[in-house]
Amino acid sequence: MPTLDTLKSGQRATVKTVNGVGTALNQRLMEMGVFEGAEVEVVRFAPMGDPMELRLHGYNLSVRKADAAYVQVEVLA
């Protein structure tokens, strides 16, 4: 299953699993709305290629690619 960091800008996906159970990253990502079933869209990448900007629940969130790699997603057409 692809991870969030591998998506291209403009792609949309549904969150399947957030890995790293028991870490702050796992909990923070979920609290910010990245939890199973949530729909995310990759808006763009920063000029140096990292971090990436996501849109979810109607707001925009910046996530480092290394952190986004913890999120398994299902890409929407």
Added chain:
Amino acid sequence: MSATATASHPGSTAIASVAVIGNPNTGKTTLFNALTGLNQHVGNYPGVTVERKVGSTQLDADTRIDLIDLPGTYSLAARSPDEMIAVDVLLGQQEGAPKIDAVLAIADASNPERNFYLISQLCELNMPVVVALNMMDVAEGKGIQIDVANLSAALGTRVVAICANKGKGIPELRAALKDALNEKKAPSGTLPVFPGAMTAEVDLLASELRTQFASLKRDVNRLEAMRILVDKGGYAEKRLATLLGENFHDDLDEHRQRASKIPLPAEEVRVRYAWVKTVLADALKRPAQPPPTRSDAIDRVLTHWFSGTLIFTLLMVLVFQSIFQWASPLMDLISKGFDSLGNYIGAHMAAGPLQSLICDGVIHGVGGVLVFMPQICILFAFIAILEDCGYMSRAAFLMDRLLSHAGLSGKSFIPMLSSFACAVPGIMATRTIENTRDRLTTILIAPLMSCSARLPVYTIMIAAFIPEKEYLGGWISLRGLTLFAMYGVGIFVAVPVAWILKKTLLKGETPPFLIELPSYKVPDWRTVMLRVFDRGKAFVYRAGTIILAVSVVVWALSYFPHNGDIGTKFDAQREALDKNTALKDDEKKAQADEIEAAESGEYLRDSYFGRMGRSVEGVFKPLGWDWRISMAAMASFPAREVVVATLGTIFNLGKDQDEESDTLRGALQNATWDNSDRKLFNVPVALSLMVFFALCSQCAATLATIKRETNTWRWPIFSFTYMTALAYFGAMLVYQLTMAMGWGAQ
């Protein structure tokens, strides 16, 4: 300041304390300012770097309440002592905070789902909650409609729509707060429903802990028990483990296994977001296809790889230019003003220790504090505007990659950049970094950036000792290259220092770099002005007193013992000059000045500092310094640029020497070692002195600011120690290497 920090108001006492809490970027500060105006004061909670901001507001003619501003947070799941503050204040167990009677929760109406996650936790506190739904105008721009009455019914508590920056809804909010405080009722709507096993374990853990804590006379609230249970590795758990010992973790894991089959944080998030969905179900209407907003359009330009980077660079040039250049006339005016004041008082007072204390110690010291004000005010005006309009998080987004190499995040960029002008505002600017470890690391490396106070040192040394050579047809000069290298030294050293700090002293779980990119809005002028005012005041009061004290101590060390024999000797010379009728008036004047300068020089050499310089000469020999250079370096503890004036005095040139002075340059070039005609300075000595000043921490204002910002002496002492060691060994390395390379030949 009293422990229960009450913002006092003549003739009325606050009847209740209300905590103000919300997600970052919800306009919490704007709301706080709109409610309290200037009736607020800022302190620190003991032991942490979190600001304690308390204000008071009048709900009606005879109801006055205190508002306690809590740091912006997305959740009560605390991962650090700083984040725990919000929880502890809400639970009434924070030292230095009053007991809370009600919660004022501010939420961004344009982003209700995530904002209501925190509100779900606040509703469980079992105390009155008033929800201020801010930025209704932005929400409308996004096509979002919220039925406030419906939402209020679903939550079972008061919800008020406001536009904090326009002052809309503030009277209604005051009325709602008053009603809520009178009614003293917790939200009556449905609370999030956790699985039975989880609820049972929270209750069980709470009761177990209550028994254990009975001896400690401390209550364990159900909410705290929930945080201990759910947040594995979180701060609530860690704090408890220090009280109960490590065995406690085994019990806890058993509780966790019984509570839920899936990981507890996931369970909590699932339940809360489901609750949010129910609460908002009938109240929130979102268009299926969100309309393109102006904010998105702005972002396409401001975060674009080319235009975004270009605008960012131009903006940073502007910020840097303004604190580096535009602040100078004001700073010069302040220093000149204090100089003239000192001269005026000096001329009207009898010479002696008191006159010297007032002119050279106190007035000089106060001037040394106030001279930073233009830079601090300008930088904070910029920061407040950039932050309030929403650009600051874009700046972090753009620069994050660059700083991640040093183990930092994009948020460190502006503090670091500002430090090239002056570390004092730079360190104060680290308040925008929420992560304590990143903030401390930034504070500790910020002073390595070559600030404007190093320039005088570089200028005089380069002008006097670096030959004027040009390369590539005049495009590159050796002097320019040297100056560039001095700026480079600090950056070059800062990266490994930051990296090592993050691996050793400041190691630990780094909170993920998740930042919201909020919608752009027009900055609120009141928030900007209050921020500037607040920072300026904080600097003068908190750091200023330390800087002043240091100035007086350094004055005393360079004034005493003030042996009267020296004065007598020079008085004799002056008398002889007076009686000399062969000289013209202007010649006499010139000679009198020379005598004066020689006298100051001799006093300084005989002072405690001079004696210290001689006694540590051996220590600084490997750097190529004699006792006079050593002494000037030590006496520049209040501020680096002082070294220029001190060198002037030591070489009998009188006090008023600056880096442009030809006489000082000549004196340095001609200076020789004591009892020898070997030249004191050569290229390696000049380089060693410059490198020392590039890396050292000779700046009382910086250290005082670090003390003020970290709320402990530990970090300024650490900063001074590590930077002095770096400076010493760096200077030694450069001196020894360049000597070995034969650059010492004249």
